[in-house]
Amino acid sequence: MTPEKKALALIRQRSRFLIVTHVNPDLDAIASQLALAAYLKGQGKRVMVVHEKPVSSAFCFVKAVNQIRPLASFFGDYDAAIVVDCGELGRIGEVRSIIQENKPIVNIDHHYTNEFFGTINIVDPSASSTAEVLFSLLQQWDADLSKEIAYYLYLGILTDTGSFRYQSTTFRTHHITAQLLKLGVDPVKIYHDVYEDLKPKHLFDLARIIQKVKYYRQGKIACVSLPSGMLKAHQKEVDLKDKIFSFLRMLKDVEVMVIFSQESTRKVRVNLRSAGSVNVAAIAQKFSGGGHKAASGCTLEQPLAKAQKDVLAQIFKKVSSHER
Numbered sequence: 459m460t461p462e463k464k465a466l467a468l469i470r471q472r473s474r475f476l477i478v479t480h481v482n483p484d485l486d487a488i489a490s491q492l493a494l495a496a497y498l499k500g501q502g503k504r505v506m507v508v509h510e511k512p513v514s515s516a517f518c519f520v521k522a523v524n525q526i527r528p529l530a531s532f533f534g535d536y537d538a539a540i541v542v543d544c545g546e547l548g549r550i551g552e553v554r555s556i557i558q559e560n561k562p563i564v565n566i567d568h569h570y571t572n573e574f575f576g577t578i579n580i581v582d583p584s585a586s587s588t589a590e591v592l593f594s595l596l597q598q599w600d601a602d603l604s605k606e607i608a609y610y611l612y613l614g615i616l617t618d619t620g621s622f623r624y625q626s627t628t629f630r631t632h633h634i635t636a637q638l639l640k641l642g643v644d645p646v647k648i649y650h651d652v653y654e655d656l657k658p659k660h661l662f663d664l665a666r667i668i669q670k671v672k673y674y675r676q677g678k679i680a681c682v683s684l685p686s687g688m689l690k691a692h693q694k695e696v697d698l699k700d701k702i703f704s705f706l707r708m709l710k711d712v713e714v715m716v717i718f719s720q721e722s723t724r725k726v727r728v729n730l731r732s733a734g735s736v737n738v739a740a741i742a743q744k745f746s747g748g749g750h751k752a753a754s755g756c757t758l759e760q761p762l763a764k765a766q767k768d769v770l771a772q773i774f775k776k777v778s779s780h781e782r
């Protein structure tokens with residue numbers, strides 16, 4: 459039996475589902491959770507959608523986002539857990555405390571570095587997003603796609619492809635989004651909700667950050683560090699890192715982009731993006747992180763200066779040995 463059929467059989471047998479995702483969830487993670495929740499509810503199932511922390515207010519525009527419960531207010535029991543958009547189980551963070559070892563886990567993901575930690579694993583690294591994996595899965599299950607489910611899937615695909623700009627965007631991606639639009643999704647409204655959300659103060663800070671970008675290897679590498687205060691001030695309102703990457707991506711010669719965010723004196727989150735053929739998942743993996751060839755991340759328990767030095771050394775190896 460294929461994993462897709464096994465998952466459907468499991469859904470038919472069980473009635474209560476826990477749907478979880480990675481810490482600091484992005485819109486693909488949230489949208490995939492909510493799409494799956496909408497489908498399962500339509501099948502008469504009980505669904506609990508849980509995050510480690512309350513959802514960032516930057517995502518308050520997302521339909522029915524208030525059904526997501528933070529771990530602190532979670533209670534109840536479940537029959538099967540579904541983990542979406544997670545390359546490894548550790549990425550669910552504290553939510554791991556409610557995962558019961560004797561209950562099945564369905565792992566639905568598109569990370570290149572996925573560790574196949576589930577009882578059932580539906581992983582497609584060629585998919586642009588978990589939402590894209592989910593679309594194919596729902597199709598294989600002969601599910602009726604409601605306008606609401608289509609909305610979530612479009613949201614996941616739009617954001618994980620950087621508005622159809624990343625290499626992960628394929629014929630299949632556009633073919634799927636065409637079908638989602640046919641179901642009534644409003645692409646203009648979604649684009650506005652996701653990307654056109656800055657206030658003047660955000661633009662001011664973005665300008666300051668952009669001035670501090672450092673360039674290496676004739677502009678093939680762009681790197682910026684965020685002090686902890688600045689990120690915290692904005693995190694609740696906008697996805698600052700995503701906006702910074704949008705700017706860096708406009709550089710003609712850039713191949714690797716990196717943001718160092720100081721989370722505490724000895725903890726640095728590193729986000730990497732590739733605009734060329736460098737596999738940034740391989741770089742993140744050197745520091746026990748993961749992700750995709752074009753987008754990855756890792757966390758270093760080190761002071762900022764040391765983290766920068768170590769990560770840049772790995773990037774230099776990839777970029778110097780690689781000529782277009």
Ligand SMILES: [Mn+2]
Pocket residue numbers: 486487543568587588618
């Ligand atoms: Mn994703």
